[in-house]
Amino acid sequence: MxxxxxxxxxxxxxxxxxxxxxxxxxSKSLMNRALILAALADGPSVVRRALRSRDSLLMAGALTALGASVDTDGEDWAVTPATFDRDASIDVGLAGTVMRFVPPVAAIGTGLVSFDGDPYMRQRPIGEILGALRALGAAVEGDALPFSLRGSGSVPGGVVTIDASGSSQFVSALLLAGARYDAGVDVRHDGKPVPSLPHIEMTIEMLREHGVSVDDAEPNRWVVAPGPVKAVDHVIExxxxxxxxxxxxxxxxxxxxxxxxxxxxxxxxxxxxxxxxxxxxxxxxxxxxxxxxxxxxxxxxxxxxxxxxxxxxxxxxxxxxxxxxxxxxxxxxxxxxxxxxxxxxxxxxxxxxxxxxxxxxxxxxxxxxxxxxxxxxxxxxxxxxxxxxxxxxxxxxxxxxxxxxxxxxxxxxxxxxxxxx
CATH class of the missing domain: 3.65.10.10 (Enolpyruvate transferase domain)
Structure with missing residues (x-):
């Protein structure tokens, strides 16, 4: 100790x-994206050279609460996809990736999922994502931490316009879950320039590695086609x-x-x-x-x-x-x-x-x-x-x-x- x-x-x-x-x-950014995609995938996978930190363990805990199996013993973490068939309480801690990436994923389930975290996280922006989820057909209660959503087993998806000038995570969050929505997602940004564009590029590259179709040819627009998320092993940089x-x-x-x-x-x-x-x-x-x-x-x-x-x-x-x-x-x-x-x-x-x-x-x-x-x-x-x-x-x-x-x-x-x- x-x-x-x-x-x-x-x-x-x-x-x-x-x-x-x-x-x-x-990398925390690669690690938590890899865990999200593993939980959404069509079969088991392994995240190799896994980062063991508070943020990654919070993500593993959140996905486990949604019905995934994440074996956090050792350097390589085996992940079995989530079942999304239960109520859950998610602790986001101080992890922006957990607060923002998990709700769009949880929305495809059938349970009541509540989110809260460390006191400071109640000040961090999340309203754009929650508003987008409502527009895409999810049932969301609240506009900041703590908030909850009740899944109906699917999310209609489709076109949604957001202001992502506050964080690139607003875009990545919707893209990561989008392939599992009935109509996919067509995310359009309207506002000042999106910061941290390399993080969106990271999300897109990882989605494509999982066989997900992403069209980012048009500036400030990202289209994810509906379809399976293939199981892929990742080695974390x-x-x-x-x-x-x-x-x-x-x-x-x-x-x-x-x-x-x-x-x-x-x-x-x-x-x-x-x-x-x-x-x-x-x-x-x-x-x-x-x-x-x-x-x-x-x-x-x-x-x-x-x-x-x-x-x-x-x-x-x-x-x-x-x-x-x-x-x-x-x-x-x-x-x-x-x-x-x-x-x-x-x-x-x-x-x-x-x-x-x-x-x-x-x-x-x-x-x-x-x-x-x-x-x-x-x-x-x-x-x-x-x-x-x-x-x-x-x-x-x-x-x-x-x-x-x-x-x-x-x-x-x-x-x-x-x-x-």
Missing amino acids: TAPLEDPWPAPRARGAVDAVVTLPG PDLSNAAPFLGLAAVSGGTVTVRDWPRRTTQPGDALRDLLERMGCSVTLTDDGLTVTGTGELTGIDADLHDVGELTPAVAALCALATTPSHLRGIAHIRGHETDRLTALATELGALGADVTEHPDGLSFRPASLHGATFHTYADHRMAHAGVIVGAAVDGVSVENVGTTSKTFTDFAPFWASLF
Whole structure:
């Protein structure tokens, strides 16, 4: 059993160049999509190199409550499809993928399914999905957590128009379940640009691997044809967004960090770290062994539109706060609706460490400043904790409150991180 962590947790300070090779847990985004599709499939399948984290275990628990069998013992998880024939209570925790992906799936069942989660989740947007489900023929009670739906054994499906400018998950949620609706789904977006488009591309690619027909030829429209979801085994890639603090450690310490098994081709937004870190002055090399980043110990600021890769913002912002030239991060108004309002949280916490940071409606600007120690609050947000430990590696006296929130996607992150120093 892991020993309890001190809170706030003293972030280790790099006293020299850190050289390390790390193997990361699997991608939460790929993992929870794979579990959803396995529960909808026409036969048993296996999710290999499974991510064991709070989010993935919450997803497994939700699908089990709907009649699936998910064997979470070991590295490979065997999944038998859900029967969708029972009442259920779903705990979404702090997992946006569980809160948003499971209701469209549960709607095809015959039971009364209720949803609730951690207190903060009651503030995260879900109304677009619930309204879309009503328009598609599902019986839904409520417009935010807690809510419930009563299945009749099928969902008519068809055309639905939503505003997905708040989250790409609104689109992915409907696409993942759409093949099991009587008429499929024809999802149309009407609003400001959809953020995090790589995550929708990830959803589409995985659906096609399961034999589902998806037409995405027209901008802001995604059509899923009705039909079976074939059983397919998945091998889960490392979580490239979780690589951000480790690669950032190379950058701030002037060391070299290799993340093993970095895919040559991927739909994960975390792959953008290669370009971002190179622009900030690091040497970046991708080989068959993995991705290697070497830092100089000095960072150059950047002007970057992170609209499609918003989940990288906390780590990138931490690096910008340490840079020797100004930075501007933009296109990320939507991350105000993530685990916390990440723009305000980052401006507040980095500012408390001495960063010269200005918050904008859709981003953050930084000017060079000398940082100092203080407690860095995480707001129960794993990516905020990543930002805190990056700064702590370069600045004396930084303590990270509730560093254990990293268990959302990386169990035992803190002791693993400390072992690198």
